[in-house]
Amino acid sequence: MxxxxxxxxxxxxxxxxxxxxxxxxxxxxxxxxxxxxxxxxxxxxxxxxxxxxxxxxxxxxxxxxxxxxxxxxxxxxxxxxxxxxxxxxxxxxxxxxxxxxxxxxxxxxxxxxxxxxxxxxxxxxxxxxxxxxxxxxxxxxxxxxxxxxxxxxxxxxxxxxxxxxxxxxxxxxxxxxxxxxxxxQLHNLVPSLPRLALSAYIARRDMCLSHLTLVLGGDELAAQYLLLHLLSKSVRVQDAKVGKFSLNLIGVPSCEKKQQQQQKEQSRRFNFNNLATKWIGDAIAQLVPCSVELPFELGLLNRSAFLPNAEHGDLKAGVLQLAPGTEIICDETCLHEGTLDEHGVRNLHALQTSILEQTVTYLYPFQPIDISTNLRILVLSTGKSILQNDCDVYLADTAVRFFAKIQSGTSVDMQPLDPMHTEQIRQYLELARCLDFNIPKDVSDIISSEYADSRRCAHKNGEQMMTQEDLALTVTVARLISISKGQDVLDLASWREACTLEQYRKERATKAKSARPASGGEPSS
Incomplete structure (x- = not known):
């Protein structure tokens, strides 16, 4: 690089x-x-x-x-x-x-x-x-x-x-x-990328979903969103960037005191000591060419440089100076009471900018320069993340208990993927991500019409109306569902599936917030 x-x-x-x-x-x-x-x-x-x-x-x-x-x-x-x-x-x-x-x-x-x-x-x-x-x-x-x-x-x-x-x-x-x-591109690091027929995409999609469901303790809804996240990439369409899909999985248990101490002792390196987040990070590392573990430990946030800096003539690297397509897995479960100094706040702001705008600022003398990037960012947290993400998914109660067992050190009986299936999933993710995608005008017109109708209906019934942000997220979900099936154009079936998936996600979020009002993992601002 x-x-x-x-x-x-x-x-x-x-x-x-x-x-x-x-x-x-x-x-x-x-x-x-x-x-x-x-x-x-x-x-x-x-x-x-x-x-x-x-x-x-x-x-x-x-x-x-x-x-x-x-x-x-x-x-x-x-x-x-x-x-x-x-x-x-x-x-x-x-x-x-x-x-x-x-x-x-x-x-x-x-x-x-x-x-x-x-x-x-x-x-x-x-x-x-x-x-x-x-x-x-x-x-x-x-x-x-x-x-x-x-x-x-x-x-x-x-x-x-x-x-x-x-x-x-x-x-x-x-x-x-x-x-x-x-x-x-990073997909060049995945060997033997074949051409896949449409039926092969569906079969490998099912294989990947089945594996991710096991990784997430049987939570099929969270597995579907994790798959969409792994397939996402930022692309420029005219003057806008589309396709990015940062994901926050909520409900992962926080570090124990012993693990916190281990993190402090190893705070000059980026690695996970929470066994639950490490479980997810290791599973993803088996599927993507490049992934980076980023624990939100106060010492690391306050000392590390997230942005590349050439203010003194020589370009020093920053944590966010990564190859396009790199997966960043943020462990927010290790963020506990303490002081986040000005440097740490700037680091979090830099990460937030990467999530929202897909840019990394290079600090050159007299004039910082924003460079476009393509980083997939997954945040694992106990409560809702302090970062604004494209999509928040609350883990099911069964998944929360599953990760609590892992975090406590209890062994989990899970049959590992055999090497052939692992390689097939790697190939599937890279091939699907490389598809050129577009939305036909007739489908776009139908989506716009349904959006307007839903707002009129909600206003008439005194219900909360669908916002532009809700629409943009649902379109992104629909786009990624199509890509997951090997399709390079959006059809109405994928749009309907995205609407249903988003409805389930919102219902779970409402239920989780009412059942778990104090998650204990959400730090104060």
Whole structure:
């Protein structure tokens, strides 16, 4: 993933005119895709005043392991920086040598190969690998947070921004001189994506729903909304963004005191200590290429940087600088009494902006820049979340008791998915999410007419009228129901199903609020 696309610019003497000071002979030397200066024999020197010299411009990008890439996606793909670099065993010409040093011999020669800068990786405390990728004119470096596949020449070299001390001069960086690169999407990390017939979509949808229902303790309604969430993505239609579907699952038990203490002791890393939220997070991690656990522990919120920051010249990573399509699972059950300072409030505001607007603000000097993103955000909470989400679903009482058992450490008897079905569900989610979708005008006209009729009827009977927000949510649900069936256009059957599903959800919410007025997990503002 491209963390910093503007890490620097370099000039390289690609074609050099060289002179022999003794004989006066003139030659041309060619050099490309390397940082090594022209190595000349005794008596030869570069004629820097020659008009025949050709300089090539290079843009340097700082690239890192894809944040949150799940282990199965790393094993199945060749897009991992770690695996690619470890597989290389070639002779490198590096600036510190005038000759050949094998990549495996750097330790013996007193040089260390850098693995990455902590400040330039979005997830604090996580091991990762980094490489400098150099793009030659006329190619430009790709955008920040994009995931790329690169073919190039591998070399160990210095980091031009880290040469302030003798110790730093002994650190070599993996460097890739890009001959060719292409942007890829996270679905490219899922192997063997086949074309599916419509009947195959239905079968895999049923398989996925059955699995998610088991994960959520038998709660079929919540499982349906979780499936819609996993299929969602933000797309731009004219001047608006549609398709986003952040979800708040309400009713997950909160952390016990012992687990809270564990969270404090590990508060420099993002991981779940609530066994109930970890159960859900682990289940989702088996199905999507990239997922990030984000516990709402006060220490993490107050210390971490959620937004990328280049106010001091170098772009430092923020937690929200993630590859498009990454799943963020927020654990609000660990948010307890304490002080959320100004920095923590800004972090929550940044997360809320990502939910509502699907943008992440990059803090550049003099002018912050909002960059469009595509992050799916799932919030797990005991009471209604402090964040505004697109959809709130109260878990059924059976699911609440199920997660209470898990949270208390009681083992749950659940048959795991076999590898073949797991792979089929992964493929189904990625293929359905990639469908190009539209709403036919005749269906749109019927929906508008029914919306107007429902408002007139509600007004006449003194009932609460359907709002524009209710309409937009129901249309999104209908859109995702169609996609879940492998359909690329909205039909009236999916619209009717969405209306019924929304009715059940609202009825459950009303019942849950009256039965559980004090959930104990909803922090005060």
């Amino acid at each position: 491209v963390q910093d696309p503007s890490y620097g610019e370099e000039l390289h003497l690609t074609i050099a005119r060289v002179l022999n000071s003794e004989t006066g002979e003139v030659r041309q030397r060619f050099s490309q895709y390397t940082d090594v200066d022209h190595s000349l024999e005794e008596g030869w020197e570069v004629d820097y005043s020659s008009t025949g010299n050709v300089f090539t411009e290079k843009e340097v990008a700082y690239c890192v392991s894809v944040p949150g890439q799940n282990q199965w996606a790393q094993l199945e793909s060749t897009a991992s920086i770690e695996s690619a670099l470890e597989a290389l065993s070639i002779t490198n010409t590096s600036p510190h040598t005038n000759g050949n040093v094998d990549s495996g011999d750097t330790a013996d020669s007193g040089f260390e190969v850098a693995s990455g800068l902590a400040s330039k990786y979005p997830l604090p405390g996580e091991n990762h690998t980094a490489a400098l990728v150099k793009f030659y004119s006329p190619s430009a470096a790709p955008k920040a947070s994009s995931v790329i596949d690169v073919v190039g020449i591998y070399e160990l070299g210095y980091n031009s921004k880290s040469q302030e001390s003798d110790e730093e001069r002994k650190v070599l960086w993996p460097c890739i001189h890009a001959i060719y690169y292409t942007d890829i």
